[in-house]
Amino acid sequence: MIERHETPVLEVEDLTKHFAVGSRGLFGRGKQTVKALDGVSFTVSKGKTIAIVGESGCGKSTLGRTLLRLEQPTSGQVRLDGIDVTAASASVLRAMRRKMQIVFQDPFSSLHPKMTAAQLVAEPMLLHKVATKKEVRHRVAALFDLVGLAPYQMDRYPHQFSGGQRQRIAIARALAVEPSLIVCDEPVSALDVSIQAQIINLLTDLQAKLGVSYVFISHDLGVVRYISDEIAVMYLGRVVEQGTKRELFSYPRHPYTQALLSAVPRPDPSYRSQRIVLKGDLPNPLSPPPGCRFSSRCGYARDICHQQEPQLDAASPSHRVACHFWKQLGSLSGRDTGVPATLPANRSE
Amino acid sequence: MNDDKTIVAQGARPVLDIRDFSVELRSGKTISPIVDKVNFEVHEGRTLGIVGESGCGKSMLSLGIMKLVPSPPACIAGGKVLLDGTDLVPCSEREMQEVRGNRISMIFQEPMTSLNPVYTVGFQIIEALRAHSSLTSAQARSRAIDLLREVGISNPEKRVEEYPHRLSGGMRQRVMIAIALACNPRVLIADEPTTALDVTIQAQILDLMRSLKSDSGTAIILISHDLGVIAEMADDVVVMYAGRIIEQAPVHSLFAAPSHPYTQGLLGSMPTVDGDQERLQPIPGTVPPPHDRPHGCAFHPRCKLSDETCRTQRPPLEEKISGHKVACWHTGLGARP
Amino acid sequence: MTAHSSAPADVKPGRYLLAALGRDPVSCISLAMLTTLFLCAALAPWLAPYNPLSINMSRVLQGPSLDHFFGTDGQGRDIFSRSMFGLRLTIMLGFTAIFVGGTIGTLFGLLAAFYPKTDTLLMRLMDIILSFPAILFGLAVAAIIGSGTTAVIIALSVSTTPLVARIARGAALMVLAQDYVSSGRAIGLHDWTLLRRYVLPNCVSTIVVFLTLRLGQAILLGASLSFLGLGTQPPTPELGTMAAQGIGFFFFAPHVTLIPSVTIFLLVLSMNILGDSLRDILDPRLRS
Known part of the structure; x- marks a missing residue:
């Protein structure tokens, strides 16, 4: 694994974020916590993408927002280029924001409606003094060109652009301060398929050109497979499986990953009914099941799963799984490895 | 089943x-x-x-x-x-x-x-x-x-x-x-x-x-x-x-042989979960708004195959293979990407 | 990229507003009425036929005539002239109070929304103020600093502040939930810049609409305070004070009370109607 020797741009260690829910009541009772993030760790190398x-x-x-400290983490550490983001003072943090940017899901609410496209892109440059007032217009025009917008559109307002074009503006704004990391929070989910492909290609081209790293948050496994180098699968605030693209898509180990992969509808009518259909809904995050959080929906759950929470276990130097039975499970019922599952599912009505 | x-x-x-x-x-x-x-x-x-x-x-x-x-x-x-x-x-x-x-x-x-x-x-x-x-x-x-x-x-x-x-x-x-x-x-x-x-x-x-x-x-x-x-x-x-049917077929026929460039484009711009892709092939441009639909084939400004006929005449929805209807002047030219 | 011709929303907001108002006849009449009243108030020193303070004991309590359009009051002063000056003062009272209360209220509302830690403190304070009737405030202020214009302005401003704070807080919370505010934070803007550049401009139309509706109420309240004798002191002409002065002769010279009262009525009515249509046009929540 060559990339493991590179210096990571982003190191996340045991990141935890708890939200207090409900009012405290008159006598301090009744307050509950949601563990939105519970001990999440990963690293991202320069020019790479983790999904x-x-x-x-x-x-x-929540992970995306906490990485950028748009939410204050409860505990854990986030280091960007070796500097601790979580402990930074307000003024240090403001300066550090130059290095980390975010692109949001909904291009209709992520752009200030009363600023022109040029103002939106120029604002971070002027704030961080990347460009002087004189040269800023040139720089904006160059960025417009980079993200595939025409310079004559610079003085238009966001509502005059289509969804895809707005997402291009949001990307230009994120790129304006030459960050080393961009968190992409479902950047293409709100777009049509054909536009989605345009934006994904743009993001990969920009990465090749500028060497920026992405934390790519998505629910769409197709997009993730296309864009990422490494993948972390989350379930109820925990990473349940993490590995390279190849490991995760070809040899998925965790029953949840397997179910997710098999649940994606394929554009191929002959694929029908090869699915693992998970029973039930996501449990209430206020009271996750004891033991393994996935145990309430898992077809393979045994007694130990309801009692003891599995820790991330290394299946390979880069592949980690949090399941008591990953060795017995094989990968996706042996679809890729030829190794059949040795653990029978206990499906009961 | x-x-x-x-x-x-x-x-x-x-x-x-x-x-x-x-x-x-x-x-x-x-x-x-x-x-x-x-x-x-x-x-x-x-x-x-x-x-x-x-x-x-x-x-x-x-x-x-x-x-x-x-x-x-x-x-x-x-x-x-x-x-x-x-x-x-x-x-x-x-x-x-x-x-x-x-x-x-x-x-x-x-x-x-x-x-x-x-x-x-x-x-x-x-x-x-x-x-x-x-x-x-x-x-x-x-x-x-x-x-x-x-x-x-x-x-x-x-x-x-x-x-x-x-x-x-x-x-x-x-x-x-x-x-x-x-x-x-x-x-x-x-x-x-x-x-x-x-x-x-x-x-x-x-x-x-x-x-x-x-x-x-x-x-x-x-x-x-x-x-x-x-x-x-x-x-x-x-x-x-753009408000019209451009392809109509039984599901197996459609996915086996998508014939309209738009259908092909849609399939080409979809990232798949199985197998790695070199590069997505997006359809350029955007869907025209209803008040500003192009003449001829509504898809022609975004189509690689478009020519003079496409710009001026609207292609009818015609049965090309049995049960598979396509509205395109160039059907058969493009295979599935 | 095909660039479609720019959207129609590019017209000047002022012209758009007038065009929208022009479609509704009731709004048109109200606008005309309000303009007339405002012109009368603004141009009172030049238009008024008599000095509003000059007493003429030989022409006491006369009915409307060509000499005195609205008749004269108990001291023989010209009611037409006094009404014009009174209107001027009444409007000025309302505007000042709305401006002061609106500014402070907006500030409080934005702070409460932006810093959740201050939220409870600020909003409970607003609730406490809100639980006192404005008239009671007027009484209290008048008792402390003495009756007069200042007392009315303070009472009106204080009673307007919590209402505006609530509206501003609600609007700000809605804006704060938008991703573009997070985006501003993510590029490293100071809190203050974020509030001024991102939150305020997107709340302002909601607040302005509320203030135009509140203006009518404030004017009515100011006139009531003056009517009760807490506000402007005679002989200074103010519509509420003038109405109060005529009460003694109401049965044989009703015009002394009725004319200032009707003026207040028309002023507040047209303001309310306009405020309503303004809200329909501007309020983003009512727009489709």
């Missing part, structure tokens, strides 16, 4:  | 027959067609998938069939909607109320907002039942419990008393399906029924819809932007672009 995958409520968006 | 191989009896009358159906948007002096002379049939026990991106007119089409287009500014401009042979277009609002929820019902994308938050789930199902039948309230209640059980809700006797906010998105969509199926409709229109749901929940709902279809024989119109969902569910597929 954070999971369904709604798994904590992936 | 070979449910898609079910052979439709030759000459059997379709449950729903849409002929030259058009919907227009009228604002001030400009009239823009949103749905432009659309033809298709839906047969008993089969699923018709309608694919397209936002702005292609697929939702307006489904609202148009129910005669629910927001009017003004939109209105049905012509054509026929034959339900078991009777045309719905000339029907009065009162007659339509008899049809809606009874012979044609609909489920929408947003399960969070399509249930009324101030009534229990049971009440809303009972309401739908009693609107079209003479059941007593006790009968309706037990039928509501049965329906909830059919859509896979555990403990239906208890769930019937729950308010919608106590249910998850997937559960609400199940309730919506229960309401839609309450009167054994001939046709179920599902407009992006799983778009707002997570993949694992989507898999559950799709499974449910499939088993309900084979049990009841209801014809389904499934509208989706997701070619994966269509491939999974549909027997026949209609691809729409």
Whole structure:
């Protein structure tokens, strides 16, 4: 594994974020906590992409916001280029924001409606003094060109652009201060398929050109497979499986990853009904099941799964799984490895 | 399971027959067609998938069939909607109320907002039942419990008393399906029924819809932007672009040999879960707005194959191989990317 | 990229507003009425036929005539002239109070929304103020600093502040939930810049609409305070004070009370109607 020797741009260590829910009540009772993030760790190398995958409520968006300290973490550390983001003072943090940027999901709410496209892109440059007032317009025009917008559109307002074009503006704004890391929080989920492909290609081209690293948050496994080098699968605030793209897509170990992969509808009518359909809903995050959090929906759950929380175990130097039975499970019922699952599913009605 | 191989009896009358159906948007002096002379049939026990991106007119089409287009500014401009042979277009609002929820019902994308938050789930199902039948309230209640059980809700006797906010998105969509199926409709229109749901929940709902279809024989119109969902569910597929049908084929034929450059483009711009891709092939540009549709073939500004003919003349929807219709002057030139 | 022609929303906001108002006849009449009243108030020193303070005991309590359009009051002063000057003062009282209360209220509301730690403290304080009737405030202020214009302005401002704070807080919370605020934070803007450049401009239309509706109420309240004798002291003409002065002769010279009262009525009515239509046009929540 060559990339493991490179210096990581981003190091995340045991990151935890708890939200207090409900009012405290008159006598301090009744307050509950949601563990939106519970001990998340990973690193991202220069010019690489890690994808954070999971369904709604798994904590992936909270992770993105906490990495940038748009939310204050409860504990843990985030280091960007070796500097601790979590402990930075307000003024140090403001300066550090030059190095880390974010692109949001909904291009209709992520751009200030009363600023022109040029103002939106120029604002971070002027703030961090990357460009002087004189040259800023040139720089904006160059960025417009880079993200595939025409210079004559510079003085238009966001509402005059289509969804895809707005996402290009948001990307230009993120790139304006030459960050080393961009958190992409579902950047293409709100777009049509054909536009989605344009934006994904743009993001990969920009990475090749500028060497920026991405934390790519998404629920779409197809997009993730296309864009990422490494993937972390989250379930109820925890990483349940993490590995390189090849490991995760060809040899998925965790039953949840396997179910997620098999649940994606394929554009191929002959694929029908090869799915693992998970029973039930995501449990209430206020009271996750004891032991393994996935145990309430897992087809293979045994007694130990309901009692003891599995820790991330190394299946290979870069592949980690949090399941008591990953060795017995094989990968996706042996679809790729030819090794059949040795653990029978205990499906009960 | 070979449910898609079910052979439709030759000459059997379709449950729903849409002929030259058009919907227009009228604002001030400009009239823009949103749905432009659309033809298709839906047969008993089969699923018709309608694919397209936002702005292609697929939702307006489904609202148009129910005669629910927001009017003004939109209105049905012509054509026929034959339900078991009777045309719905000339029907009065009162007659339509008899049809809606009874012979044609609909489920929408947003399960969070399509249930009324101030009534229990049971009440809303009972309401739908009693609107079209003479059941007593006790009968309706037990039928509501049965329906909830059919859509896979555990403990239906208890769930019937729950308010919608106590249910998850997937559960609400199940309730919506229960309401839609309450009167054994001939046709179920599902407009992006799983778009707002997570993949694992989507898999559950799709499974449910499939088993309900084979049990009841209801014809389904499934509208989706997701070619994966269509491939999974549909027997026949209609691809729409800018208000028109540009390709129409049985599902295997469509995915094996997509023939319109737009369909090919859609498939080429979809990142797949199986196998690595070199580079996505997006369709350049954006869908034109209804008031500014190009002349000739509406797709020509975004098409690699377009030439003079495409710019000036609109290609007709023609049968190229048996059952596979395409509206393109260059069909056969491009293979699947 | 095909660039579509720019959207119609590019017209000047002022012209758009007038065009929208022009479509509704009731709004048009109100606008005309309000303009007339404002012109009368603004141009009072030049238009008024008499000095509003000059007493003429030989022409006491006369009815409307060509000499005195609205008649004269108990001291023989011209009611037409006094009404014009009174209107001027009444409007000025209302505007000042709305401006002061609006500014402080907006500030409080934005702070409460932006810093959750201050939220409870600020909003409970607002609730306490809100639980006192404005008239009671007027009494209290008048008792401390003495009756007069200042007392009315303070009472009106204080009673307007919590209402505005609530509206501003609600609007700010909605704006703060938008991703673009996070985006501003993510590029490293100071809190203050974020509030001024991102939050305030997107709340301002909601607040302005509320203030125009509140203006009518404030004017009515100011006139009531003056009517009760807590506000402007005679002989300074103010509509509320003038109405109060005529009460003694109400049965044989009703015009002395009725004319200032009707003026207040027309002023507040047209303001309310305009405020309503303004809200329909501007409020983003009512716009489709």
